[in-house]
Amino acid sequence: MSFTAAEQAAMARALELAATPGVPLGPNPRVGCVLLDDTGATVAEGHHRGAGSPHAEADALARAGERARGTTAVVTLEPCAHTGRTGPCAVALRDAGVRRVIFAQADPNPVATGGAALLREGGVDVESGLMLDEARALNRVWTWAVEHGRPFVTWKFATTLDGRSAAPDGTSRWISSRAARLDTHRLRALCDVMLVGANTVAVDDPQLTVRDEHDRPLPRERQPLRVVMGERDLPATRRVFDDLAETVHLRTRDPETALKTLFARDRQHVFLEGGPTLAAAFVGAGLVDEIVTYVAPMLLGAGRHAVADLAITTIADALRPVVTDVTVLDGLDGEEPNVRITMKPEGDH
Ligand code: AOF
Ligand code: ZN
Numbered sequence: 001m002s003f004t005a006a007e008q009a010a011m012a013r014a015l016e017l018a019a020t021p022g023v024p025l026g027p028n029p030r031v032g033c034v035l036l037d038d039t040g041a042t043v044a045e046g047h048h049r050g051a052g053s054p055h056a057e058a059d060a061l062a063r064a065g066e067r068a069r070g071t072t073a074v075v076t077l078e079p080c081a082h083t084g085r086t087g088p089c090a091v092a093l094r095d096a097g098v099r100r101v102i103f104a105q106a107d108p109n110p111v112a113t114g115g116a117a118l119l120r121e122g123g124v125d126v127e128s129g130l131m132l133d134e135a136r137a138l139n140r141v142w143t144w145a146v147e148h149g150r151p152f153v154t155w156k157f158a159t160t161l162d163g164r165s166a167a168p169d170g171t172s173r174w175i176s177s178r179a180a181r182l183d184t185h186r187l188r189a190l191c192d193v194m195l196v197g198a199n200t201v202a203v204d205d206p207q208l209t210v211r212d213e214h215d216r217p218l219p220r221e222r223q224p225l226r227v228v229m230g231e232r233d234l235p236a237t238r239r240v241f242d243d244l245a246e247t248v249h250l251r252t253r254d255p256e257t258a259l260k261t262l263f264a265r266d267r268q269h270v271f272l273e274g275g276p277t278l279a280a281a282f283v284g285a286g287l288v289d290e291i292v293t294y295v296a297p298m299l300l301g302a303g304r305h306a307v308a309d310l311a312i313t314t315i316a317d318a319l320r321p322v323v324t325d326v327t328v329l330d331g332l333d334g335e336e337p338n339v340r341i342t343m344k345p346e347g348d349h
Pocket of ligand 1: 031
């Protein structure tokens with residue numbers, strides 16, 4: 001496997017195109033494509049702009065027209081072989097007379113895979129693996145979700161120094177600083193589901209929208225889906241049922257069932273925000289993939305914990321997530337700093 005300098009530069013450019021600002025994070029992967037002539041000069045560029053729009057290869061081919069014949073297509077993802085919302089890219093490349101195809105990441109989606117084989121059968125020279133790590137990182141959550149057949153789960157909670165997430169009377173506004181809350185909204189905006197338990201909705205009545213730095217909710221179409229999990233009935237007057245964002249009530253307490261349902265609805269990144277019973281169910285089932293904790297310099301001495309009983313009785317059995325990042329969030333308007341700790345589960349993940 002060897003690539004020319006022009007092919008390597010084209011892949012770097014294709015990755016850049018894939019990440020064009022404004023392209024949604026899901027449910028489709030972000031993909032870029034560059035067509036090179038035999039001198040290594042760029043004939044056309046293209047990128048995917050989200051589900052329902054032309055795939056990157058189709059976009060580049062449309063721009064190239066007849067000039068696509070004899071080119072090398074450099075793509076960040078294996079060209080698809082399926083007819084989904086649009087037609088199969090492998091067929092389009094072959095029929096346009098593309099001579100060679102280089103892709104970074106094989107398509108992990110069982111529905112779309114098979115493009116490389118189809119191209120080879122059509123007499124096209126196919127190479128892969130160039131800048132694979134960068135391509136996987138570009139679509140980290142999509143890749144993860146498609147490979148595991150369920151959404152990636154980020155569990156977020158705010159805590160005092162003594163590990164409390166609410167005072168004994170149930171009040172929890174505000175444990176974390178404004179800077180930490182702003183940071184939370186930034187992370188929420190990267191997800192496509194906000195998940196809480198029915199109990200949390202009944203007791204705390206959270207709104208679960210994503211708001212900007214001026215505390216204004218983002219437009220409805222950019223709001224993650226609000227999902228309430230649990231069997232109990234809820235009054236329609238709860239704030240999650242307002243029309244600032246879409247909401248569904250999943251009548252199950254089983255994390256696996258809920259994730260399966262959400263994946264079938266094209267959801268790939270769940271932001272789990274409470275409460276303790278739901279958190280314990282997900283942790284206990286091994287269905288938390290990332291933990292984000294905001295620690296505030298505050299002591300309560302009593303009150304609710306972030307997570308309910310995990311049936312651990314001795315220190316040897318403690319769960320020990322691996323820290324991937326620690327960031328101090330300086331206080332705004334004279335508030336004390338908070339610390340954000342990001343972790344992944346122990347073991348290979
Ligand atoms: C490509 N080029 O630019 C993209 C690909 O049914 P669709 O049309 O929405 O296709 C979605 C699937 O196709 C997606 O999950 C992934 O496997 C592949 N995406 N393939 O050749 C592209 N976006
Ligand atoms: Zn395609």
